[in-house]
Structures are given as C-alpha cells and as structure tokens.
Amino acid sequence: MDNISISLQEGSRKEVSEVRVDGVIDTLTAGELEEVLDSLLKRDRFNIVVDLAGVDYISSAGWGIFISHIKEVRANGGDIKLANMISNVYEIYELLEFDNVLTAYPSLDEARDAFEGQLPPGEKKKRRS
C-alpha cells in the first residue's frame, strides 16, 4: 500500500521550519501531514518550507492541507513554500492553477532564500522548463 514518511527540521536558520515528505499524499496519508503542520502552527512557526522531492503523487486531500492553511499562515506573516516538486506533480500544480495561491521553488535553497530575502508572497521563480 501507499506509504508516507514525514521528517521535520527546525534548526539552522531561524524561524524557518522544513518539512520533508516522502511517498504519496492522498486520502489515506494526508492526515499525517496535516498533524505535522498543525503542530507547527500551534507553536507559532509560520515560515514553513515543504520539501516535496520524494513525493510522486498529491491528491485533493494533500493539496487541501496547503490550501486550507495558507490564509492563516499568511495572516501571521508567514508562508508555506513548496520546494523540489517532481515534474509530474509540478504539472498538476500548474494545471490546477495552484500557482496563484501557493509558491513553489525548484530547490530547497531557493525556498529558504525567499524567506531571507523577504520576497513578497505570490512572487514565484520560474522553474527550469
């Protein structure tokens, strides 16, 4: 069956939390990711980078987590930045026009730098084609 593994890193750079997800985010596994995200928000950590390098499928349950939390996060001056999407996932992200509401970066460093450089939310870097 599909599986998911999530690791959380809240170290090196101040206030940026990194969530690394591997596997498939669908109806069955989305709950786990939501718990991790909720725990971050409860502790007022609103600058979040989600590393999706190991994720090859995200269903509505997965996207729903980001969509439903983004408003709260931004209201608190933070952002949820998605990094390292594989091309299959990125194509869906574009097709579904999630790029209008969520920011994505081709690499983890660029996502972190975006927090450093105080890029205004909504601005996104072009991914390599």
Add this chain to the structure above:
Amino acid sequence: MFRRPIKEINAEFIAEEKYLDSIQKTVRESCVAASMSRKDIASVLLAIEEGATNVIRHAYLYEKGIIRLRVVIYPKLVVFSLIDYGRSFQPEGSGTLDLERLVESGRKGGLGFYMIQKIMDSVEYISTAGFNELRMIKHISEPSPVGRTFLRRLFTLRVKFSIWTFFIMLIIIGVSIYYFDYRTSEQMYKHKHETVRALAETIADQAAGYFINRRSDVEFDELIVSYRRANPELQLVVLTDGDGIIRAHSDDILNIRKPYVAPDQVSDSIIGVPQTFRSEHRVWSYLVTPIMTGERLLGNVHVTYSTAGIYLQLTESRKKIFFLTVILVLFGILGIYLLSNYFVSPILNITRRVRRFTSGDLEAELPLTGAEEFFEISRAFNQMMTRLSQDRRNIVEREKMAKEIEVASQIQQTLLPRQLPSLPHLEIEAFYRAASMIGGDLYNVFRIGDHRYCLAVADVSGKGVPASMMMSILRTVIQIQASEQVSAKKVLSKVNDYLVDNMPRGMFITVFLVIYNARSHKINFVSAGHNPMLFFRADKQEIMKFNPKGMPLGIPSTNNVSFDDSLEEIALTLRQDDLFFLFTDGVTEARDRDNNQYGLDRLTNFLQNYLLEKSKVEVSELSKAIVSELDDFTGFLKTADDVTFILARCDLSEKQPSQEANTGVEVKHMQDEHPADSPDRT
C-alpha cells in the same frame, strides 16, 4: 455528436478506498490504449481518484456498494463515467468554484471537484432514480511538434532512398578508384625503374669494354653524354672505377679523376636497388649498377633520374577520372530518384484511395495491378474495406435494433400500473425490477365489478420485442376476460383460448391469477404453470405453498390433456393478518457470485422468520426487506431475469379506506441501468 467509439471498457469495483488502486490501474490502461500523453494520464488518474473518493464518501457514505467504471474511447476524446447506485449527492461547489474563495474560507471541501473540473474538459453529474453518473470528458491533445513534421515532410521515403544509395555508390566508387589508382601508379613506377636499370646495364656493359680496352677519357665522356642525350629522363650519369675514382661525368668534365661522392640521403654501396633523395624540391631516383667482366668488378655506373613525368601523367588521368565520376554520380542520383518514383507511386496511389475511403467512399477499391508486392497490399486492403463496410452496415442494423428495443421498452413501461388501486381489507404492495431494458414480467391489480378485484403476476418466456408485445396483449385480454367471467379458472381458460391462436410458436406465458372478493374476504386462484403462491396463515403462524395445477398459456392442447382440464382452482377465506406473496422466477432464480440460486426454500425461510419476528407487519417494509435480502444474496450482481412480486395482507380492522377511495398506492418501478452493449446482453 461524437464519432463512433473505438473502444469501450467496463469494470466494476467495490466502493472502498483500498480499491482505488485497481480503479487507477484500469484507467491507466484505458488512457494508454487511447494514446494519451504521459502528462494527461497523470492528471486523469488524479481526477478519477477524486471522483471515486467522492462516490465512496458521499454516495455510499462509506457503506458497501459498487462503483462502475465505464471508459469510452473516441478518436479524439475519452469519456470516463463513474456510476454508483447510492445516494445522489450534489457535488460541492459545482458550477463555478474558484480557488480564491476556497483559500478565503480555509476549507477543503469541494477541492476534489474543483480538480476534476480543471483536469477534465467537460464534467457532468447525472442523477436518476437508481443510479448516479459522474461523466467526465477529456480531449486527447494532438502531438504536433512542428519541427518534426517539417523534417518528416522533407525526408520522404524517396529522398532517404536516394541519399542512401548515393552514399553507397560513393563508397564503392571511391574504394575502386583508390585501388586502381594505387595499382597503376605502382606499376608505372616499377616500369620506370626497370627501364632505367636496363639502360644502366647497357651502359655498364659498354663501359666494361672501354675499361678493358683502356679507352681514352674523351671516349668515356662521349659514351655517357650520348646516352644522356638519348634518354632525357636521365639527369646525371657518372662512371667510377674500382677505387671509386670518377672516370666520366655527364655534367662536368672537370670532375674526372676525383673521388666520387654520392648525393646526400643515398649510399653508393647499395648496388642494384633504386634509392630516392630530395634536392631542390624535387624527388630524384638513384641507381648504382656494377661494371663487371666475368667475376671482376671494374667500376660502377651511377645514374640519377627523375620520376616526375609519371606523377604529372597520373595527376592528369586522376583529374579525368574525378570529373567522370562526378558526372556518373549525378546521373546516378537522378536515375535513383526517378526509379524510386516507380516504387513509391503505387504507395501514393494506395494512400489516395485510403483517404477516399476515410472520407466516406466505401466503394473505393484498389485496382489489382502492379508488382506482386503491391498486388498483395491492394488485395489485403480491398478485403479490409469490404469487411469494414460490412461491419458498418451491421452497426447500423444493430443501432436500428437498439432503437426498436428502446421503443418496446417504453411500451412495456406503460403496461405496468402506475398506481395500485386501494383494496378494502387488503393491503398490497408490488415490486418490479427489470433485468435488462425489456423484461418479460408483468403484474397488474385492478378492480372488476363492485367488490371484486383481480391480482395477476405473469412471466412471458423470452425477452425483447416479441415478449413485450405478448405482454401488452395479455394485459388487455386478462382485463377484458376478468370482468366477464365469474371464476378465476374461467378467466384463464378464456385468455388461453385467445392466446393459443395468436402466440408465436415456442412462446408461452405463465400466470398466477387471484380474484379477491372484498365482501366475503375470499380469494380464488389459479396458476398457469407459474411459481407457487406463498400463503401465511397468521393464526397458525405458518407458511403454506399453494401450487394449483395448470399448464402454461399458449401451449396448444394435446390429445390427452386440454388446458381447461389441467387447470385447478383453489379458494380460501382470508383471516386477519393473513398474507400472500405472488412472485416470478426472477426472485427464486436470482444467483449469487458463485452461481448459487436463491431458491424457494431460502425465500420461505426468510418470510417465515420475518413474519414470526414482527407482531405488526407493514407490507411496504416487508417489500423493502425482501429486496435487500435479494441484493445481499446476489451481492448487487445484475439479476438475469426480471424480479417481480406482489405482497398482500388482510386487515379486517375498521379503519380501512372506503371502497370508493381509489387514490391508491404509488408504485415504484425500478429500471436497472444497463448499457446497450453490456456483455450479458449480446
């Protein structure tokens, strides 16, 4: 609207999240069959998962059920349908759902449907009695990289063929020219050296005589100068004596009596073998020939000569060969191109015909001419076209038939009563579910006269149009005869008289007919080869089977037994809470996944248990219980035959509706949705 489908895939899945994977697998295979792009497949898989998840959650509310997946592939689009038999749900936020609003609300609901709408080109939710369909259409995007098609157009078969043959020709010509050129120059040089050697030997012979006769220096000089003049290729001729002292020198007489020094790069001690050296940017050959008398060496002839003449000659001829080759190759390419026309034109011809065929000219036959290979292609093509047009005609026929069936089905639907009359002291409930588009079952409840009512259940052998025609006749005839005849037996006997003459051979009808007298609470019943009636005596708390003898309707009487003789009529008086159950074989012959029949025993036991448990029986509830019992048994498999039954319960209490109240009970007819081409109908 669409062109004809290329392929249709039907599959059923249990509506549980753990089966989503198998749904995905089937969808993926269908997408690949439709040659969708990898990107489209990924998004379609996502949309289907969202759709199926919605069905599991909202249509079945996580309860057990079936999801039917139908994928129909057309030339330019694919229609995906997810069909369920659960609760109809209006997809959340259907219509215009925008992302901003979703973000604003901080909710997740409706995101799945939003995704489906984004991914699919058209989404429809159709909800009718009995089933819901989520129909999603995805266009197949045309793979059209412009550059590739341009290159393709440029590199036609002919051009490719010409280029390849050109290269092959070039290699063959190049190799052979190189080989012959090498051989010729080798031989020419060899010949040159041989000529010079012979000349040097002649000089040596003469010089030997001169040495022996001690000729003067002048005579020696004249000897070599004369040879030098006669042979212009000789550059320098020098005679030396045994001690290496120059005796004669063709260039400079002053060198006489001086020791001979060979030119740089060559040695005068290598005798009889041509050597080469360079001087003043030219290549010279050098040959030493001994002057002998017997065994004694008198001296040497040193000859320096040029081979430049050969080189010039070779260059000249190479130029000629090169021009000749270029001209030959040019003509060759032209020839190959023209020749390839000869091969390709039949192919182009076939292409044109195929185009004509695609644009609708079914008679576009290929002429059976040309080379054997094309003859075969043309023949195969003609056969294919014949088959195709035949198939097309068959399809048209089949569609016509499907239309007829649809019409017949509509007729049949009108035959079933929309409303049951309400009977005094008899509570009734009827159920009907068609197995395919047209069933062969019929039931009816109607009033005859003041206080008499007729209840009938019938099953026409066979299905389709003839069966439904027979049903409509049967319905009318029963209604007419019931109002004229007194006894149930008489009714059926008259009905049979009429039908026997009008029924197609081999067809028959089984009927169970009950006449209920509302005043005496008596029922009279007959059976024409039909399933038994189950009768529950409330005061005895037991179920009895009544199976009055009788032959089916429409079978011509034999000498021994006539229909009327075979018919047995039974009469009973109903008491409070007595209940009877009329049904067709669709009930008892329903099969489960392992092909086991439901059977009369199981039915009897079920009814017995149900009735013993309940103190107050509602026929409408019992009817639902029977249906769900059957569905449980079959596991929602389609029943092979129509399922029809009538339930009647006697209630002698005073709060009965008056005889005049004829508003009656609404009847629900279930029509299982089966696509026109589901496998079990063909």
